[in-house]
Amino acid sequence: MRAFSLFIFLFLYLPVAVIVVFSFNAAPNMSAFTGLSLRWYAKAFSNPLAIAALTNSIVIALCSAVVSTAIGSAVAIGLMGTSRTTRIVVQSLMMLGLAVPGIVIGLASLVFFSAAFSGAEQAVAMLAGWEQAAKLFSFGRPTVIAAHSLFCTALVVEVISLRLRQLNPSWLEASNDLYAGRGETLWRVVVPFIVPAMVAGGLLSFVLSFDEFIIAFFVSGTKPTLPVYMFASVKRGATPELNAIATSMLTISILVSVVAFSFLRRGQARA
Amino acid sequence: MRLAPEAEGGGANAPDDRTKGQRMNDGGGTFRGVTKKFGSFTAVNDLSFEIEAGSFVSIVGPSGCGKTTTLRLIAGFEFPTVGSVFIGGSPVERMEAYERPINMVFQSYALFPHLDVFDNIAYGLRSRRNRRPAAEVKARVNEIIGKMQLSGKEHNRVWELSGGQQQRVALARAIVNNPKILILDEPMAALDKKLRRDVQFELQSLQRELGITFIMVTHDQHEALSLSDRIIVMNRGRIEQIGSPDELYNRPASRFVASFIGDFNLLELEKPAAGGTVDVAGRVLAVPQERAGEGATIAVGFRPDALKLSAAAPGAGGEAWRATITNVIYLGDKVEIKLDCPSSGTLLARADVARLAERRFRVGDTVHLTVEDSDFHHFTK
Amino acid sequence: MLQPRMARLLLLPGYALLALTLIGPLITTLVISLGRRAPSGGYETALSIENFASVLSRSTAFLNTVQLSAFGAAICILAAIPVAFFIAKHLKGSVRYTVLFLVVLPFFTSFVARTYAWYFALGGRGLPAVLEWIGLGRFRFLNTDFAVAIGIIYAYLPIAILMLFVAFDRIGDDLLEASNDLGRGKVETFFSVVIPLAMPGLISTYSLLFILLSGEYLIPMLLGGGKVYFIGNAIVDLFLQSRNWPLGSAVAISLMSMMIVVAFLSQIFQRMANRDGRIG
Numbered sequence: 001m002r003a004f005s006l007f008i009f010l011f012l013y014l015p016v017a018v019i020v021v022f023s024f025n026a027a028p029n030m031s032a033f034t035g036l037s038l039r040w041y042a043k044a045f046s047n048p049l050a051i052a053a054l055t056n057s058i059v060i061a062l063c064s065a066v067v068s069t070a071i072g073s074a075v076a077i078g079l080m081g082t083s084r085t086t087r088i089v090v091q092s093l094m095m096l097g098l099a100v101p102g103i104v105i106g107l108a109s110l111v112f113f114s115a116a117f118s119g120a121e122q123a124v125a126m127l128a129g130w131e132q133a134a135k136l137f138s139f140g141r142p143t144v145i146a147a148h149s150l151f152c153t154a155l156v157v158e159v160i161s162l163r164l165r166q167l168n169p170s171w172l173e174a175s176n177d178l179y180a181g182r183g184e185t186l187w188r189v190v191v192p193f194i195v196p197a198m199v200a201g202g203l204l205s206f207v208l209s210f211d212e213f214i215i216a217f218f219v220s221g222t223k224p225t226l227p228v229y230m231f232a233s234v235k236r237g238a239t240p241e242l243n244a245i246a247t248s249m250l251t252i253s254i255l256v257s258v259v260a261f262s263f264l265r266r267g268q269a270r271a
Numbered sequence: 272m273r274l275a276p277e278a279e280g281g282g283a284n285a286p287d288d289r290t291k292g293q294r295m296n297d298g299g300g301t302f303r304g305v306t307k308k309f310g311s312f313t314a315v316n317d318l319s320f321e322i323e324a325g326s327f328v329s330i331v332g333p334s335g336c337g338k339t340t341t342l343r344l345i346a347g348f349e350f351p352t353v354g355s356v357f358i359g360g361s362p363v364e365r366m367e368a369y370e371r372p373i374n375m376v377f378q379s380y381a382l383f384p385h386l387d388v389f390d391n392i393a394y395g396l397r398s399r400r401n402r403r404p405a406a407e408v409k410a411r412v413n414e415i416i417g418k419m420q421l422s423g424k425e426h427n428r429v430w431e432l433s434g435g436q437q438q439r440v441a442l443a444r445a446i447v448n449n450p451k452i453l454i455l456d457e458p459m460a461a462l463d464k465k466l467r468r469d470v471q472f473e474l475q476s477l478q479r480e481l482g483i484t485f486i487m488v489t490h491d492q493h494e495a496l497s498l499s500d501r502i503i504v505m506n507r508g509r510i511e512q513i514g515s516p517d518e519l520y521n522r523p524a525s526r527f528v529a530s531f532i533g534d535f536n537l538l539e540l541e542k543p544a545a546g547g548t549v550d551v552a553g554r555v556l557a558v559p560q561e562r563a564g565e566g567a568t569i570a571v572g573f574r575p576d577a578l579k580l581s582a583a584a585p586g587a588g589g590e591a592w593r594a595t596i597t598n599v600i601y602l603g604d605k606v607e608i609k610l611d612c613p614s615s616g617t618l619l620a621r622a623d624v625a626r627l628a629e630r631r632f633r634v635g636d637t638v639h640l641t642v643e644d645s646d647f648h649h650f651t652k
Numbered sequence: 653m654l655q656p657r658m659a660r661l662l663l664l665p666g667y668a669l670l671a672l673t674l675i676g677p678l679i680t681t682l683v684i685s686l687g688r689r690a691p692s693g694g695y696e697t698a699l700s701i702e703n704f705a706s707v708l709s710r711s712t713a714f715l716n717t718v719q720l721s722a723f724g725a726a727i728c729i730l731a732a733i734p735v736a737f738f739i740a741k742h743l744k745g746s747v748r749y750t751v752l753f754l755v756v757l758p759f760f761t762s763f764v765a766r767t768y769a770w771y772f773a774l775g776g777r778g779l780p781a782v783l784e785w786i787g788l789g790r791f792r793f794l795n796t797d798f799a800v801a802i803g804i805i806y807a808y809l810p811i812a813i814l815m816l817f818v819a820f821d822r823i824g825d826d827l828l829e830a831s832n833d834l835g836r837g838k839v840e841t842f843f844s845v846v847i848p849l850a851m852p853g854l855i856s857t858y859s860l861l862f863i864l865l866s867g868e869y870l871i872p873m874l875l876g877g878g879k880v881y882f883i884g885n886a887i888v889d890l891f892l893q894s895r896n897w898p899l900g901s902a903v904a905i906s907l908m909s910m911m912i913v914v915a916f917l918s919q920i921f922q923r924m925a926n927r928d929g930r931i932g
């Protein structure tokens with residue numbers, strides 16, 4: 001069992017390790033490893049398309065993280081004070097947002113935003129008599145951010161609810177007993193208690209959004225995110241630049257996840 | 272397998288049981304120099320003892336002293352870092368738990384939640400290693416279900432049972448396999464106080480009836496005193512004393528045992544007394560014969576029952592043996608009196624209410640203390 | 653502790669988000685699936701179930717998806733069981749959580765980059781080159797069912813291990829020791845105690861994997877070269893190539909229905925297997 005576990009470990013990490021190693025390969029083709037070099041990183045990140053995609057991904061991930069942390073925290077706290085029915089409905093819908101495969105969310109968002117955009121454009125054209133209205137809305141960062149915010153928010157709600165379950169109700173009573181009202185108790189007891197979970201949820205949202213492919217594939221329009229750009233390039237074959245880009249993506253997500261999980265554990269330890 | 276000479280000696284010298292020799296080979300247990308380390312932490316340190324076949328042995332000691340670890344070494348869930356374990360004369364320290372002729376009642380009961388009462392009890396008889404024919408399984412399980420007053424519960428889910436019923440299922444599941452030794456890890460811990468008394472009596476009767484060696488861990492010294500033939504007192508991974516309840520209570524070998532088994536008034540000496548006498552707060556006591564060879568006396572003490580109070584003039588020892596009453600606690604037929612004594616600190620006295628009936632002691636009263644010389648225990652460790 | 657009015661206020665942005673990104677899109681998809689393809693592509697208002705009838709013409713993709721998902725999920729579980737059990741029952745203290753973290757970490761890294769890693773490893777300059785160099789002959793892995801299966805297992809193994817870890821972790825050590833004590837060795841204990849008690853967890857893991865796998869597009873596309881045809885590929889083709897939105901939506905709705913059925917069956921089976929009286 002130990003040996004098998006080790007084998008699975010290798011299986012999980014070896015292919016990634018190969019990519020990382022070859023991204024630093026000096027050789028022009030990938031048949032052998034001839035020495036260390038950063039040339040493929042230089043090449044990959046002097047490509048304007050790659051840079052545009054990277055910028056796009058970072059902006060989208062940041063916005064999704066901020067939006068979903070804000071909404072997710074509010075929802076998680078709000079769920080403490082609602083009826084059982086509301087709680088179950090909201091939690092199930094959030095779970096649905098996490099469980100429905102990306103391909104369905106992607107195409108559903110595509111048709112929904114198309115319909116909404118053309119409806120809005122027609123309304124503007126009719127009301128304002130503005131002929132140019134047809135180009136008013138288009139797919140791009142906002143649509144990806146909106147679609148990503150769904151599963152990111154669902155994740156944040158999950159992480160914060162988990163933390164709130166460890167909140168000792170007598171702390172709230174103690175706070176009330178010590179003259180703090182409900183609002184003040186929320187602000188001075190509940191919010192500080194969930195801060196580590198909020199940070200962790202935000203960071204994980206960043207990672208999930210940054211890495212997400214299939215939804216962005218549907219709703220990013222003419223502005224690909226880094227995973228979409230990478231997918232399009234891979235279809236033309238593996239190259240050393242792709243190794244460099246893949247390594248960069250893995251590095252970013254691993255670093256952010258490690259920080260996120262350390263916040264989760266810190267929250268746990270203090271409970 | 273080879274039986275150690277002292278093991279045979281122990282078996283032969285033991286009084287009272289005609290089948291002793293045979294039982295010794297059957298269900299006795301021996302630890303020889305057993306040490307168990309977890310990393311650098313020594314949980315059990317150089318343990319050696321013999322357990323007589325068919326006896327009821329309790330292991331007591333404060334929390335963390337290694338009781339559970341000792342049981343787990345017998346059961347086969349832990350393996351000694353050093354030393355050997357014998358069951359019925361055969362070395363078993365290399366055997367897995369499923370190869371040892373021992374069964375255990377877990378502190379949590381560890382009943383299988385996916386099986387009903389019958390299947391839980393039948394679990395051992397249906398194991399591949401020890402499989403019995405279906406008819407025999409049925410007969411044996413039903414017999415034990417009757418004996419343990421579980422009739423009618425055969426097909427209940429175990430988590431639907433009360434705590435007492437769960438405990439009986441756990442017992443039944445173990446003894447249905449006719450183990451040579453039954454191990455019980457704090458079997459009463461999860462029961463409420465009233466039920467505990469009843470179960471203690473049942474456990475004692477069951478052990479007498481089955482004749483199986485019982486080894487029980489408990490942190491409740493009263494339980495150990497009332498149930499066991501022999502008690503092993505442990506402290507910090509070592510054995511402090513092994514003996515019958517009477518020996519432990521009346522002849523504690525160390526300060527630790529004296530204080531752990533029952534209440535005790537301990538008087539530490541400022542400097543160890545090496546001669547034949549000890550000076551305790553102005554009283555001179557002769558060191559008893561059996562302690563003479565053991566080195567310097569470092570403490571003496573007496574049971575609360577040995578302490579007599581009187582309003583009359585002081586006995587031997589003079590003014591030092593005067594104290595002020597700080598608490599009076601009525602315990603039904605007994606009364607406990609806590610005293611503050613200038614020379615000896617806090618002391619506890621206990622007496623029959625009837626005996627004190629004519630004299631009412633009150634908090635704040637000053638009284639004179641009397642203890643017979645023969646009631647003093649002397650300690651060298 | 654929270655005033656209902658305050659709670660409602662806090663939930664408001666959540667409702668807006670769900671309406672905008674989940675409920676709105678799913679309802680629109682359902683409406684479109686009942687419509688007709690406009691001559692130039694896209695959608696034209698209509699009300700018919702014609703598209704669902706034509707979904708049957710894609711039954712090969714469905715069958716393929718169901719087969720590979722069922723198979724892939726099974727392999728994932730089989731590979732995950734020993735690892736999850738090892739972590740849950742043989743590792744202690746901080747080592748345990750470090751190893752679990754390392755196993756789960758890949759799940760939080762780029763799906764595209766990880767799939768690309770196998771594309772690279774199984775491609776002409778990867779494993780086949782190594783095998784040929786050793787002298788085992790010529791092999792081709794890319795664009796085969798095998799490559800897709802590897803990719804699927806690789807991608808979903810971490811989540812399978814995590815879920816099974818949770819299932820095994822809940823089984824108390826005392827139950828395993830009790831089984832040993834009653835004469836059953838490790839293997840016998842595994843099948844008579846661990847598997848029955850982990851059954852609800854095994855079922856929910858299997859169905860989640862099945863659902864995730866059947867929505868897969870990237871892996872069959874990259875490692876199967878589009879030759880291993882999943883429903884996901886069909887949906888993307890219908891939307892982005894032939895621009896037949898109504899049929900594409902109908903396929904997606906059918907896929908969703910299948911997933912809901914699987915999730916529902918999984919609930920039922922879990923309840924049946926939940927013989928220890930605990931939920932989940």
Ligand SMILES: Nc1ncnc2c1ncn2[C@@H]1O[C@H](COP(=O)(O)OP(=O)(O)O)[C@@H](O)[C@H]1O
Pocket residue numbers: 309312314332333334335336337338339340341
């Ligand atoms: N598996 C283990 N790993 C590390 N330390 C252990 C382990 N089991 C027990 N210990 C330590 O050994 C000591 C004795 O434990 P135990 O035998 O359970 O004590 P008791 O049952 O007398 O309370 C405790 O300090 C405990 O922390």
Ligand SMILES: [Mg+2]
Pocket residue numbers: 338339
């Ligand atoms: Mg213990």
